[in-house]
Amino acid sequence: xxxxxxxxxxxxxxxxxxxxxxxxxxxxxxxxxxxxxxxxxxxxxxxxxxxxxxxxxxxxxxxxxxxxxxxxxxxxxxxxxxxxxxxxxxxxxxxxxxxxxxxxxxxxxxxxxxxxxxxxxxxxxxxxxxxxxxxxxxxxxxxxxxxxxxxxxxxxxxxxxxxxxxxxxxxxxxxxxxxxxxxxxxxxxxxxxxxxxxxxxxxxxxxxx
Numbered sequence: 001x002x003x004x005x006x007x008x009x010x011x012x013x014x015x016x017x018x019x020x021x022x023x024x025x026x027x028x029x030x031x032x033x034x035x036x037x038x039x040x041x042x043x044x045x046x047x048x049x050x051x052x053x054x055x056x057x058x059x060x061x062x063x064x065x066x067x068x069x070x071x072x073x074x075x076x077x078x079x080x081x082x083x084x085x086x087x088x089x090x091x092x093x094x095x096x097x098x099x100x101x102x103x104x105x106x107x108x109x110x111x112x113x114x115x116x117x118x119x120x121x122x123x124x125x126x127x128x129x130x131x132x133x134x135x136x137x138x139x140x141x142x143x144x145x146x147x148x149x150x151x152x153x154x155x156x157x158x159x160x161x162x163x164x165x166x167x168x169x170x171x172x173x174x175x176x177x178x179x180x181x182x183x184x185x186x187x188x189x190x191x192x193x194x195x196x197x198x199x200x201x202x203x204x205x206x207x208x209x
Contacts, residue, residue, distance in 0.1 A: 008073025012158060012193055013126075014095075016059040016083050027131050032167040042165035060087045064094065079120035088120065098158065099125040103142035104132055113149050124191075125150060126158045129172040139177040147185045156189035165194065 015023075021039040028036060035041050040049045056062050060083065067075055077084050079097040087095045099116035102109045116122050127146070129136055136142050138159055150157045161173045171177075178192065 009071050010074045010076070011067070011072045012076045012191075014063065014067075014072075014075035014077050016063050016077070016087070017053040017056055018059070019055050021054065026133070027166055027168070030131075030133065030135070030166075030168045035167040041167075044167075045165060059083055060090070063087075064091070067094070076124070078126070079116050079122050085120075097122045101125050101127050101146045101157075102132060103136045103140065103146060104134065107145075110145050110149055113146070113153075117153055117155070122155065124156045124158055126160075128160050130160070130164045130166075130168055130170070132172075135169065135172040137172045137177050138174075144184070147188050150189075151185060151187045156191050158191045158193050160194045161192040162194060 024041050027041060031041060035044060038044065039051065040046070043049055053059075053062055063075070067073075073094075075095050076098050077087060077095050079088075079099050084095075084097070088097055097116075097120040099113055099120070099122035101113060105112070113125060116125075125146070127138075127143070129138055129143075138161070147157065159173070159178065161175055161178055163170055164173065175192075178190065
């Protein structure tokens with residue numbers, strides 16, 4: 001396949017270096033032994049994590065520097081929070097907002113999707129099914145209102161699939177569930193990310209159906 005020219009790299013999951021590693025506390029109680037004491041939950045897999053970047057007084061500049069260093073033209077960032085808000089306002093040509101979902105919040109979660117869409121102009125939503133507490137399968141009925149709202153707003157949903165990086169259970173993001181979940185929503189655009197580890201070929205085949 002010939003790679004297209006003139007298109008910069010788009011990173012679909014950028015996070016700004018925070019003051020500390022407490023941003024990962026929401027998943028710590030689900031982690032298996034061997035990861036619970038790590039600052040960065042997937043540190044067992046990613047070596048040389050640049051911890052010195054955390055606590056920087058200007059996380060946006062740090063991120064832009066790293067983006068330029070690796071040729072990343074546009075970064076997809078989570079909506080909400082002072083840092084993200086400033087980045088979106090100051091560098092609209094470099095950052096694009098993505099909303100978050102939580103199927104365990106029911107109607108309040110759907111209202112939150114609408115608020116994020118209206119306030120931040122999010123162009124997509126991200127689902128971290130194995131990180132929900134409790135975990136929710138991609139094909140679970142709790143996800144259906146979220147899928148319906150994405151169709152209504154005409155935005156895709158990014159769904160983490162395959163073996164998760166943090167050491168917790170795989171079942172919620174198994175690609176077989178992805179196939180079942182998307183079957184009832186033919187108008188929904190689902191984008192799998194995090195590589196669909198161990199199932200890359202299956203992921204590609206599903207996109208051709």
